[in-house]
Amino acid sequence: xxxxxxxxxxxxxxxxxxxxxxxxxxxxxxxxxxxxxxxxxxxxxxxxxxxxxxxxxxxxxxxxxxxxxxxxxxxxxxxxxxxxxxxxxxxxxxxxxxxxxxxxxxxxxxxxxxxxxxxxxxxxxxxxxxxxxxxxxxxxxxxxxxxxxxxxxxxxxxxxxxxxxxxxxxxxxxxxxxxxxxxxxxxxxxxxxxxxxxxxxxxxxxxxxxxxxxxxxxxxxxxxxxxxxxxxxxxxxxxxxxxxxxxxxxxxxxxxxxxxxxxxxxxxxxxxxxxxxxxxxxxxxxxxxxxxxxxxxxxxxxxxxxxxxxxxxxxxxxxxxxxxxxxxxxxxxxxxxxxxxxxxxxxxxxxxxxxxxxxxxxxxxxxxxxxxxxxxxxxxxxxxxxxxxxxxxxxxxxxxxxxxxxxxxxxxxxxxxxxxxxxxxxxxxxxxxxxxxxxxxxxxxxxxxxxxxxxxxxxxxxxxxxxxxxxxxxxxxxxxxxxxxxxxxxxxxxxxxxxxxxxxxxxxxxxxxxxxxxxxxxxxxxxxxxxxxxxxxxxxxxxxxxxxxxxxxxxxxxxxxxxxxxxxxxxxxxxxxxxxxxxxxxxxxxxxxxxxxxxxxxxxxxxxxxxxxxxxxxxxxxxxxxxxxxxxxxxxxxxxxxxxxxxxxxxxxxxxxxxxxxxxxxxx
Numbered sequence: 001x002x003x004x005x006x007x008x009x010x011x012x013x014x015x016x017x018x019x020x021x022x023x024x025x026x027x028x029x030x031x032x033x034x035x036x037x038x039x040x041x042x043x044x045x046x047x048x049x050x051x052x053x054x055x056x057x058x059x060x061x062x063x064x065x066x067x068x069x070x071x072x073x074x075x076x077x078x079x080x081x082x083x084x085x086x087x088x089x090x091x092x093x094x095x096x097x098x099x100x101x102x103x104x105x106x107x108x109x110x111x112x113x114x115x116x117x118x119x120x121x122x123x124x125x126x127x128x129x130x131x132x133x134x135x136x137x138x139x140x141x142x143x144x145x146x147x148x149x150x151x152x153x154x155x156x157x158x159x160x161x162x163x164x165x166x167x168x169x170x171x172x173x174x175x176x177x178x179x180x181x182x183x184x185x186x187x188x189x190x191x192x193x194x195x196x197x198x199x200x201x202x203x204x205x206x207x208x209x210x211x212x213x214x215x216x217x218x219x220x221x222x223x224x225x226x227x228x229x230x231x232x233x234x235x236x237x238x239x240x241x242x243x244x245x246x247x248x249x250x251x252x253x254x255x256x257x258x259x260x261x262x263x264x265x266x267x268x269x270x271x272x273x274x275x276x277x278x279x280x281x282x283x284x285x286x287x288x289x290x291x292x293x294x295x296x297x298x299x300x301x302x303x304x305x306x307x308x309x310x311x312x313x314x315x316x317x318x319x320x321x322x323x324x325x326x327x328x329x330x331x332x333x334x335x336x337x338x339x340x341x342x343x344x345x346x347x348x349x350x351x352x353x354x355x356x357x358x359x360x361x362x363x364x365x366x367x368x369x370x371x372x373x374x375x376x377x378x379x380x381x382x383x384x385x386x387x388x389x390x391x392x393x394x395x396x397x398x399x400x401x402x403x404x405x406x407x408x409x410x411x412x413x414x415x416x417x418x419x420x421x422x423x424x425x426x427x428x429x430x431x432x433x434x435x436x437x438x439x440x441x442x443x444x445x446x447x448x449x450x451x452x453x454x455x456x457x458x459x460x461x462x463x464x465x466x467x468x469x470x471x472x473x474x475x476x477x478x479x480x481x482x483x484x485x486x487x488x489x490x491x492x493x494x495x496x497x498x499x500x501x502x503x504x505x506x507x508x509x510x511x512x513x514x515x516x517x518x519x520x521x522x523x524x525x526x527x528x529x530x531x532x533x534x535x536x537x538x539x540x541x542x543x544x545x546x547x548x549x550x551x552x553x554x555x556x557x558x559x560x561x562x563x564x565x566x567x568x569x570x571x572x573x574x575x576x577x578x579x580x581x582x583x584x585x586x587x588x589x590x591x592x593x594x595x596x597x598x599x600x601x602x603x604x605x606x607x608x609x610x611x612x613x614x615x616x617x618x619x620x621x622x623x624x625x626x627x628x629x630x631x632x633x634x635x636x637x638x639x640x641x642x643x644x645x646x647x648x649x650x651x652x653x654x655x656x657x658x659x660x661x662x663x664x665x666x667x668x
Contacts, residue, residue, distance in 0.1 A: 477512020574617025
């Protein structure tokens, strides 16, 4: 009989059966073919807003750091017949330098359109001058046509290489939203600021163009900065290859999306897609361009998106450049002069004349590479401290801004009630457990996702029809809440049942019946395309809670997290209508990056306030945090609860609570 009772913990009782969860299969990567789903206008407007925030969070832009002066230096001017070249450096933030060359028209009346021009993975960076692509060549021609154009180094190239490597970043930096891609985006955003500071630039006419990795920078910048009015990413946007460098793969960037959606964020601003027959953009005319054009159609702006394909290998060659010249001239110059279409001969200056630090040293306060993370952490903590709510109004603002930030760091999907599925599997263990208790096997999931959450719902008998439901999450799965010898539920479950609570226990991703999944999280750029197991566990708790909140037959929903599952539960609670939350802090070292890397390796989680933000989102509802061990700091959460007059609803205990004490807290 005990063996039969033990099977109660399992939805799938046969050895040949097990959880079939789509999330445990083959992971997405940069070369996984992507099918654009298509969007109605309403769907796209909602998706676009969420995706822009996803990009910001992925690149460390949430919360925004305090803006600092650029301290721009412009020097070393070279004058030619109808254009000039100058050396430039400025500081996106103190100690970090953007370096490049400023090309300006001579003999023309401004103000002029401005162009920011990232170079891409050419061997010589912004100095590259070969048939397949010449950065100085396009800048000279743009200047001759009447533009002010700034060509700046990608991270670790040319002058930037004196400060930092191009391959900067990893899991540790990723906790704080710091990456090569994020730093390059900072360069790009502040490059617009730099152009706007110039008296000869028309701030209403600023564009961006670059190829390959520079194409990635182009559409990422375009996606998050509305100041870009015309954009031309070259040889990059593809449904089959998303970018092969660390600087193109910020963690969390492409969860559930591809570069097609990111490129479409330009709509309805003018966008030119330049592709090649000899690289991964070969299908642009028939695949990527129609997909993006379908978004422009929602805004009656099909005339503002165009594509040109060049019969060549991966490039930004003369033919590609001329297509871009024509596109920019159409929208910025309002003329069709031959000069705006055809490239004229150019002569490139020697490297020493273009390199910023060829004749002077890097500024003495320039950070070394190992100083970037501590400086970034310090700025992030200052930004968070300024956002700490001191009253009800600030609390609501914090919930909107940082709650959204945490949601995107977790890659969390908040399902509609109609999206959640709750089924009883065939052949499940009988519902009657003993005369005063029934137990029902359930499988919880979301429509169209393919997730599978094995669950067991205990109900006291007789049922009154509007019983509260309490979800208990154990770090090793629901089986650990059933006595392996007697088959009896734990005292925590039976004590809750005695108070007329229903009790739900589940196996979140990677625990219990979820323990045998195939995927590895060690592949290159895994977190760019896939959620970590820790994030999926938080999602499963949210999904399970959404099954029972706002239901007419459930009076309230409560949440208990045991051990490490207390951390997952705290991260989940603020996104649901749960009433009482009791979480085990598991003596988690909240101020330790090493602890997060080991237990909660979720990109950007520390940048958006981690469990401090999570606890704030639960307020002003009753929250119990126990087993802090003196290392799980609750000062921030306690201060917020006090600031909004809810300090009596927060209980913090250094030691662990007993089952009886937990039940007392849940039932009030």
